[in-house]
Amino acid sequence: MDIGTLIEDNETEELLQIVKRYFNNDFELFFEHIIDEGYIANSDEILDSIYEIYPKNYIEYWMDRDSKKMIDYIVNRHLGDVKYENGKYYMVLDELSDLKFLFRSDAKSWVESILSHNYDPYHHSFSDFGMKTEDLISDLDTKSKTELLNNFSKYLGEFIEYSGDDDTITSFVAEDGDTDNFKLTQERLDDIIGDDNSTASLINDSSNFIEIGSTLANAYADAYSTAEYDEYYNMTIKELKYFFETDDLGYYSTKEGYTYDKEGKRIPKMREIYLVNITKVIKGIIMDTVANRMSNLDDYNDFDNLGSFEEILKEYYSDDIRVDYDRVSPDYNQVDTLFNEYFRDNI
Numbered sequence: 001m002d003i004g005t006l007i008e009d010n011e012t013e014e015l016l017q018i019v020k021r022y023f024n025n026d027f028e029l030f031f032e033h034i035i036d037e038g039y040i041a042n043s044d045e046i047l048d049s050i051y052e053i054y055p056k057n058y059i060e061y062w063m064d065r066d067s068k069k070m071i072d073y074i075v076n077r078h079l080g081d082v083k084y085e086n087g088k089y090y091m092v093l094d095e096l097s098d099l100k101f102l103f104r105s106d107a108k109s110w111v112e113s114i115l116s117h118n119y120d121p122y123h124h125s126f127s128d129f130g131m132k133t134e135d136l137i138s139d140l141d142t143k144s145k146t147e148l149l150n151n152f153s154k155y156l157g158e159f160i161e162y163s164g165d166d167d168t169i170t171s172f173v174a175e176d177g178d179t180d181n182f183k184l185t186q187e188r189l190d191d192i193i194g195d196d197n198s199t200a201s202l203i204n205d206s207s208n209f210i211e212i213g214s215t216l217a218n219a220y221a222d223a224y225s226t227a228e229y230d231e232y233y234n235m236t237i238k239e240l241k242y243f244f245e246t247d248d249l250g251y252y253s254t255k256e257g258y259t260y261d262k263e264g265k266r267i268p269k270m271r272e273i274y275l276v277n278i279t280k281v282i283k284g285i286i287m288d289t290v291a292n293r294m295s296n297l298d299d300y301n302d303f304d305n306l307g308s309f310e311e312i313l314k315e316y317y318s319d320d321i322r323v324d325y326d327r328v329s330p331d332y333n334q335v336d337t338l339f340n341e342y343f344r345d346n347i
Contacts, residue, residue, distance in 0.1 A: 007039055012052045016299075019053065027054045028296050035061075046073045055301040056294040059286070067283055074286060078303040081310055082282070083275065089282045090250060090275035091309045099276070101314050102243060103321045110325050114232050129220065133200035136216045136339075144340045147347050148199075148212070152189055155208060160184050164205025168198045215346050223338035227330035235328055239321050245280035278309065285312060292316075 006015050023030040031054050034040060040050065040061065046069065051058050062070035075082045075089070083090045093099070097115035100108045113119035140148065159181040162169055168191055172182040182188070192198045203213045241249050255273050278285075289312055293302040306312050 003034065003037070004039055007034070007047055007049050012049050015049055015053055027298060028057065030054065031057050046070065052301075053299050055299065055303075056290055056296060059290050063283070063287060071283060071286065074303060078307060079309045079312075081308040082278070085275075088277055088279045091278045092255075093274045093276060093310065094271075096250075096252075096274040096276075098310070099240060101318045102240070103323060104319050107321075107323050107325060110232070111236055111323075114229070114236050119229055119232070129224065131220070133204055133213055133216060134196045136220055137196045137199050137203075139220075139336055139339060140343070141336075141340045144343050145193075147344050149189075149193055151212060151347055152184070152193065152202075152209070153186075155184050156186060156189065158184060160202075161207050162202075162205055164201040166198050166201035166205070168192060168195065169201060169205075212347065216343060219342035219346060220335075220339050222342050223335050224330060226338055227332075227334040228328070230334065231328050231330050232325060235323060235325075239323055240276075243281075243321055244276060244278055246277045248277050250274060250276040282309070285309075285317075289316065 003015070003018060006018070019025060019027060019030045023033070031050075034050065040047070046058075046062055051073075059070060059074070062073070071089070072084065075084065081092045083092055095116060097112045099115070100111040103111045110119075137145075137148075159176075159178075160183075161181055162173055163180070164170075169182065172188050173179065176182045192202055203209045203216070237249060241247060251274070253273055253275055255271060289302055293316070294300060303312075306315060
């Protein structure tokens with residue numbers, strides 16, 4: 001039986017014997033022979049037998065001849081976690097946070113918490129910022145100041161306890177002849193609200209409005225933490241987009257899974273997955289693996305051992321991304337916007 005027939009019939013073991021007996025186990029010489037004889041050129045399909053005998057040069061040959069056909073062949077044969085959809089290749093992950101292995105070791109825990117949305121953005125207390133109540137009041141926008149005024153207006157005509165030393169408010173206390181109280185009128189409220197320091201003193205030094213001070217402080221701390229988290233997330237996604245050479249990182253989807261009921265019976269349950277767009281890098285990563293991890297001298301095939309695109313990345317690209325999270329600071333325009341939103345929601 002000649003070599004051409006063995007190739008067509010996918011008789012890998014017999015072909016290996018021919019390589020050993022007639023080509024002195026020189027796979028490269030055998031490959032050159034079957035090219036010269038036209039066994040490859042005459043076929044429009046990738047031949048399993050040749051691929052199994054000499055994967056390295058065969059992959060290189062087909063990548064040059066028809067790269068998509070070769071990529072699809074490797075995907076279908078080895079990379080069960082890769083999906084081709086709408087002209088793009090996607091790597092299917094259980095969680096986007098599974099990509100933490102791409103980041104340097106000191107950032108992995110940050111990346112996992114950020115990408116899995118388990119990071120707690122509300123970890124700052126207001127005392128961390130060294131700001132005063134008057135600073136917060138100056139950051140209030142028109143809508144928030146209106147809400148603040150409306151809250152004060154509820155007390156018009158009532159006597160307000162006051163223990164501070166603001167000149168404007170103490171003058172009202174003196175006018176009313178009481179060392180601890182003053183009557184809140186519209187005119188007096190207008191005078192107070194027109195000065196941030198007086199407004200801050202009314203909030204800080206009156207038991208009637210002390211909760212407004214807490215609302216301001218908590219709103220700012222939460223706004224800062226949320227904006228900080230968003231910056232961490234955006235930086236992390238930016239690095240992943242750079243690694244995968246795309247502006248479209250991917251998307252969340254679902255697939256069939258299962259869980260167990262109280263009796264231990266397995267029941268179907270949809271679960272969330274993430275599909276990472278690897279279209280721009282899949283060819284390069286395959287060829288890097290071929291060039292650096294597979295030999296011209298034998299039939300060793302690294303894709304057989306790794307079995308998924310994620311495992312290829314874990315094997316050869318772990319710790320590839322460096323991010324200095326210590327230098328991340330929030331967008332203060334976003335902080336101000338969120339601060340006002342949170343304040344209005346809670347006052």
